[in-house]
Amino acid sequence: MPSKKPEFLRFNTIKEYINAAFGMRSSKGAVQKFIRAFDSAIKDTLADAGKAAKDNKRNTVLEADIEPALEKHLGKKHLTWEEMTEEIIRQNPTDLGKISKAINDYIEKEKEKK
Amino acid sequence: MPKPESLRDRLRKAGIRHYDELIHDQPKEWLIKNFGEGADEYPVNVARLMRNIVWQTRERIQKGEKPPLRELIRTFWYMYIKPTLSRADALTTETDQYAQLIDNIVYMVKDISVMEYKDIGFRDDNQAHRSVGANANIILFSEKLGHQDFLSDIAGKYKVSILALGGQPSVLTSEYFVDVIRNMKINLQRSFYLFSIVDYDPSGWIIRNAFVDNLKFYGVTNTRVVDLVHPDMLTPDEVKLARYAVPATDVMIAKNKAWLLEVRKRNYKNQQYLEDENKKGERILYGLEAESVSATRLSGEIERVMVPLIGKSEDLLKIYELEQLDNAIKALIIHKIT
Numbered sequence: 001m002p003s004k005k006p007e008f009l010r011f012n013t014i015k016e017y018i019n020a021a022f023g024m025r026s027s028k029g030a031v032q033k034f035i036r037a038f039d040s041a042i043k044d045t046l047a048d049a050g051k052a053a054k055d056n057k058r059n060t061v062l063e064a065d066i067e068p069a070l071e072k073h074l075g076k077k078h079l080t081w082e083e084m085t086e087e088i089i090r091q092n093p094t095d096l097g098k099i100s101k102a103i104n105d106y107i108e109k110e111k112e113k114k
Numbered sequence: 115m116p117k118p119e120s121l122r123d124r125l126r127k128a129g130i131r132h133y134d135e136l137i138h139d140q141p142k143e144w145l146i147k148n149f150g151e152g153a154d155e156y157p158v159n160v161a162r163l164m165r166n167i168v169w170q171t172r173e174r175i176q177k178g179e180k181p182p183l184r185e186l187i188r189t190f191w192y193m194y195i196k197p198t199l200s201r202a203d204a205l206t207t208e209t210d211q212y213a214q215l216i217d218n219i220v221y222m223v224k225d226i227s228v229m230e231y232k233d234i235g236f237r238d239d240n241q242a243h244r245s246v247g248a249n250a251n252i253i254l255f256s257e258k259l260g261h262q263d264f265l266s267d268i269a270g271k272y273k274v275s276i277l278a279l280g281g282q283p284s285v286l287t288s289e290y291f292v293d294v295i296r297n298m299k300i301n302l303q304r305s306f307y308l309f310s311i312v313d314y315d316p317s318g319w320i321i322r323n324a325f326v327d328n329l330k331f332y333g334v335t336n337t338r339v340v341d342l343v344h345p346d347m348l349t350p351d352e353v354k355l356a357r358y359a360v361p362a363t364d365v366m367i368a369k370n371k372a373w374l375l376e377v378r379k380r381n382y383k384n385q386q387y388l389e390d391e392n393k394k395g396e397r398i399l400y401g402l403e404a405e406s407v408s409a410t411r412l413s414g415e416i417e418r419v420m421v422p423l424i425g426k427s428e429d430l431l432k433i434y435e436l437e438q439l440d441n442a443i444k445a446l447i448i449h450k451i452t
Contacts, residue, residue, distance in 0.1 A: 055371075056371070056372070057367075057368060058368075088439075092305055092428075093305040093428065093432045093435045094306070094307065094338035094435075095336070095338075096432065096438070097338050097435050097438065099439055099442075100435065100438045100439045100441070100442040101442075103439075104442050104445065105379065105380065105381050106446070107445055107449045108381040108383075109381045110449060111449070
């Protein structure tokens with residue numbers, strides 16, 4: 001049974017990387033905060049992927065299990081209105097079509113609830 | 115970032131290497147000596163033997179020692195693989211060894227990317243069922259060859275690209291199909307709209323997804339798939355008449371569940387007629403054959419969803435899609451205030 005708080009990232013690795021890549025020092029608190037956030041995200045992602053594999057009666061976690069879990073825990077970010085507008089305008093035509101479809105699907109789903 | 119594996123490493127991991135001797139000409143003892151390692155049921159490791167014959171053929175063609183094959187994979191099987199397996203006492207009718215050859219070539223092309231089909235010059239037995247039109251980025255494809263005439267009619271009318279897959283899509287067909295598009299100087303990074311005529315069931319959607327995945331592998335990454343066969347293309351009565359129970363075998367249970375999850379996201383109104391329960395309270399899933407939607411109705415839908423996209427540059431497509439998005443947002447506003 002893994003420990004409740006697994007440590008996926010090592011303190012020294014992060015500290016040394018910041019030093020080597022940017023030639024900068026880093027505070028203990030900054031590195032710890034960074035590690036806590038990522039350790040927690042990795043743990044949640046792996047838990048979701050493991051559940052998806054189990055739901056599909058598999059003992060092996062596959063890429064197909066990891067992908068949606070990554071999207072859920074790491075792929076999303078909160079955007080400001082400006083960022084969101086930029087993000088939409090940046091999309092290619094096929095992805096814009098997917099957004100329209102998602103909105104229309106949402107409307108249909110909501111209508112069913114009423 | 116891990117360094118991508120070198121060609122040599124990928125070949126080594128797949129058990130492929132250079133042989134000076136012509137593998138398919140060698141006697142049984144030589145074959146067993148060179149391919150006996152890892153052998154299980156037969157005197158030789160069949161997968162490794164197949165891969166090495168394929169690789170050696172490619173090597174010889176690339177070096178100009180042999181002209182490109184210009185034959186079907188089926189012919190390659192009869193010419194080189196089957197006699198060699200027979201000589202090594204590894205030929206069997208218990209498993210489909212031709213399918214095993216196909217799988218091994220797919221592995222070499224897609225999984226470890228050490229070759230392409232055209233390196234050897236394999237002919238595409240599906241060539242008659244595909245064409246690329248002037249509007250190459252609009253692709254109408256079907257699961258079954260039975261829709262070929264319909265596809266040809268649409269291609270003739272709108273100059274779009276068409277492909278009748280004839281079951282599980284072949285990677286070879288996808289490679290050659292994309293090659294034709296590339297040779298027409300079409301930017302593969304542009305938007306591609308795919309219109310599918312596949313059975314509305316887990317297997318049909320697996321076929322559809324495999325085709326999209328193949329296109330992606332060959333560089334067509336910006337795609338949007340529009341399904342033309344779904345329950346809302348029929349009336350509730352038509353759905354009830356056309357539906358058939360999706361097999362719920364052990365192999366299919368997980369696939370059926372994944373499919374149901376996907377179709378429910380689409381919020382088709384008539385999906386409710388495709389889900390039921392038996393007396394034991396077990397779920398029965400129903401599907402629809404692609405043929406359950408008539409050609410007339412398919413044509414009507416194509417007119418509505420495909421024709422507005424034809425002949426548009428990327429900029430015009432973007433304007434069109436932004437207008438569609440504007441309409442969707444307006445519909446959302448109306449929905450929220452009513």
